[in-house]
Amino acid sequence: MSDALLRIKNLKTWLGSGSSPVRAIDGIDLEIKKGETFVLLGESGCGKSMTALSIMRLLPPVGRIVDGSIHLGETSLLDLPESMMRRERGGRMGMIFQEPMTSLNPVLTVGAQIAEAVCIHDARQGQSAKERAVELLKAVGIPDPEQRFGEYPHQLSGGMKQRVMIAIALAGRPQLLIADEPTTALDVTIQAQVLALMKQLQQETGMAILLITHDLGVVAEVADRVAVMYAGEIVETAPCKDFFQAPRHPYSQKLFQSIPGRDKRSERLAVIKGSVPPLDQEFVGCRFADRCDAVMTICRQQPPQWDQYTEERGVRCYLQAGEEAAVKKTGRVNDDVIATARSDTQNLLLCVDELKVHFPIHKGIFRRVAGHVRAVDGVSLAIPVGRTLAVVGESGCGKTTVGKAILQLIKPTAGQVCFDNHELTQLRGEALRRRRSDLQIIFQDPMASMNPRMLVHNIIEEGMLAQGIGGSAAERRTRVEQLLEQVGLPATAADRYPHEFSGGQRQRICVARALAVEPRLIICDEPTSALDVSVQAQILNLLQALQQELGLSYLFITHDISVVAYLAHEVAVMYLGRIVERGTVAEVLDDPQHPYTQALLSAVPVAEPDGKRKTIHLEGDMPSPANPPAGCYFHPRCPQAMERCQQVYPKAVSLSETRSVNCVLLEK
């Protein structure tokens, strides 16, 4: 085809040498046309990033390309000498990385870093590098570019840094922009800004974009064509629309089903059993066979061939069109469950009143207190027995601090935390220690939340020992095994180390550890955000089953609206240390009243390409909690701000028994 910009043929990239190299990429073919957005979708460890690095020839030292060819236009990239390749990188191909915080050099001004790229790739007569850099900053939508030119990366927010990274990538006027999870580290409102920017830039310059992501929502938002990667192979390619209407490969189908959401409430999420197989082996049959529901005998004997059944679509599976893996469609659950959720206010388990956590800022030689970071600034919430309250907000809004303050891991500055009619903030020493078994926490990062030096058995046992429950060593052992089985792990897991488990399994161990002391409330601090979609579904299913079985209450801290819709009964939306809106899930998600909630909900990418939603774009970033704006904290970014908003913080307006909103618009 003449309009193909990038052609990859049978690319194989292996990591490591010796007897069993990791076959990170095992023969992929793909073609990207000029001006299109091509999305590579897949779970972590499937070789997506390795594909990008192979194209740029920036593989880590252990990696090598063993076979295949990559053509950019007419140039064969793999045959270029390194000196020529340097011209291509940042010239015809630009790249953006996942983490904007570490991609910029902290000791150089952003202007200097852009100008450097300009000098190398776009040295022109008549226009100085600085002028071009300012022009680029303007192009990526950074306000006041002349002044930003002289600032250092730490003076910019995450979204701004990612814009600067895009500006650097654009400096060489690339024909192909490779974006490796460009928005994963950003909040939804910022993500919406960055995705919109990339789209707009593409229209202006006509460059092609290779976007790598694991988020189906992002795919729906920007993609023209999609390729699904699994275990080093591409298993399906399709135009975006067709893909969302009728995914062909069982893996793609499963991915869709495992996304949590309102409509899947109180049915178990589809789960892809197991995890991605290790890539240091030679596969005999289909790589997905072990996790596939529609597995046939032939799948295990012979690898399926690529089936290009229309010009645009292809799949690597034995299943023919039409006989898609039979998927059990459970009927929609009526909202009865949610209706009964209307809080039994008599039965409150946890009651937080005007909780404040202020961290002092020390300045000067004598370390005098110069101000306070108001991480949590007057939060009130209540959780009835057996219910789930979700706290939603962007990073930096203080939601994690709320969780830790309730647990008394951080001492609250003011306010009350009342658990089962006992005040926790006044407890000290031994009395607090005894209370600890009632409240437990599950952390975001399952890698960091277990001591790598301890056996799983000892990890789970720790709480029982500290609380002096569980009886003799033999009884504790039985209990540990029982807990492991309860969270869906074999009892033999007790004698292994955490690093031998995958991310999802580790999170299960963390759940088992929390359950060991028989808590009544578990604070889940983003327990699934470090996991892949299919694994996230496993954990969410587990949490829901445990709630039904044991009558646990959850305080679910998250930024992921779809998880909230799936699991929570009530929602509290936080902005800058305060709750701006709260109510039941149905109330808040269907009919958001606060402008911030509206913007937040509209910014969430939804996995439906047709539903062209109107996104409310918020300008700028969240202000610093050390110096919140006067009046309503949200007014500088609020599209509906009025004069009154700048003067007083709006009072809570109660809209129904369960619902209150802090906004001037609703005040009478």
Add this chain to the structure above:
Amino acid sequence: MPELVVLWTDALIFLLIALMLLFGCLAASREYLRTPWRSVGRSRMGMGALVVLSVYILIGVLDSVHYKPLLPEAAQTAQVTHSSEVQSLLDYLLTPLREQQEKTYSSPLATHLYSKENIEQADGRMLRDYPRLKYGGAHLQNPEQEWAADVTWTIVIGVQEALLAWLSITGIVIAWLGHRSGSTFFQQCQWITSSKTDIPWRVIFSVLGIILLVAFVAANLGVKYHLLGTDKVGEDVFYQTLKSVRTGLVIGTLTTLIMLPAAILMGIMAGYFRGWVDDLIQYIYTTLNSIPGVLLIAAAILMLHVYMNRHAEEFTSLVERADLRLLFLCIILGVTSWTGLCRLLRGEALKLRELDYVQAAQAFGVRHFTIIMRHILPNVLHIVMISVVLDFSGLVLAEAVLSYVNIGVDPTMNSWGNMINSARLEMAREPIVWWSLVAALIFMFTLVLAANLFSDVVRDAFDPRIRGDR
């Protein structure tokens, strides 16, 4: 029976060995400690260095078993009397070297003194010439003609003996390995020569061969000649350097043993508790760090000197006196050198206390002390290990420097520092006396190089950032 004497440093050395054995047992049962040590065991450089180190350690341990020998005349009578002189096992093994004292300087393998003297001839005439040595090459009738042949022949005998010893040792080890893995002797040999074994036995055997070669040649020559010459008072330099091994090792190991508890405890406490505990500990070590270390050491050594002079009756022998001074040097070096490790550990503990698993433990109501022992300490152990082996060579060198400025070990004690110190004057002589300095440097260089290579391997094995890449 000779009377056993346990000096302070001896006791501490044996305590250290016991601790190391205990730690070995502990490491064998913990996966996170066993894996890195196993990778040390697989490293060629590490094992080569370890063989060299263990020879030094063997010499050091032999020199740490002290006793008072029986007086020869006491053997006949029933009355058991012990000499007041304290000897070590090494002294006993090196008796010929120790007792063969010349008058003054003689160069390595010499048969004559290094300076001319008036010699009274049989007929009463005085002749000014280089006199024959009392012991070195005394068996030669006509040194000028026989010397070269005799030295060569002695070397050849040494090489033969070394070969024999090497063959028997490797033979036994290979047979044992073969027995353990259930393969034949010949097969095992083939594996080793083609480096197919897990532990690099080929390297170990090669290094062992070289060491045996040097040792046997040195032993054969040492009996007949002064291998590395003699010093000003005619003492054998080779004997002195061997005796210095213990001093170097004691300084390198005991200092860490003394500073380790303080550094670990204070560092972790400062990082874990923060607040006023942190302020206090930081205050202590920044203050200590701002005093020049040499000054502190000089002050402490002088104080000890005064004390020992006032209470002379408490120190029955010269060896005990020197030993106490050595111990004090270790302590004061420990006091000045714990701050670096402490600071490292404080930083690490600051990081660890924020980790989720420490927070989870706090949420369980686990006590602070238990958290420190269970969660923090095992996760900083690699830093401790790395800094201990890295510090070792630095401390050996520090001893040399301190003795050179006369605030190191007792002047009567053999140490490389003292040898280098005395070499200051020898270098000024014409013709210069170079062998003391060179001997000390060779021995010290070998030890420090081996220790550095070994510590490099240990660091690579324990550093979690490097571990993943291999």
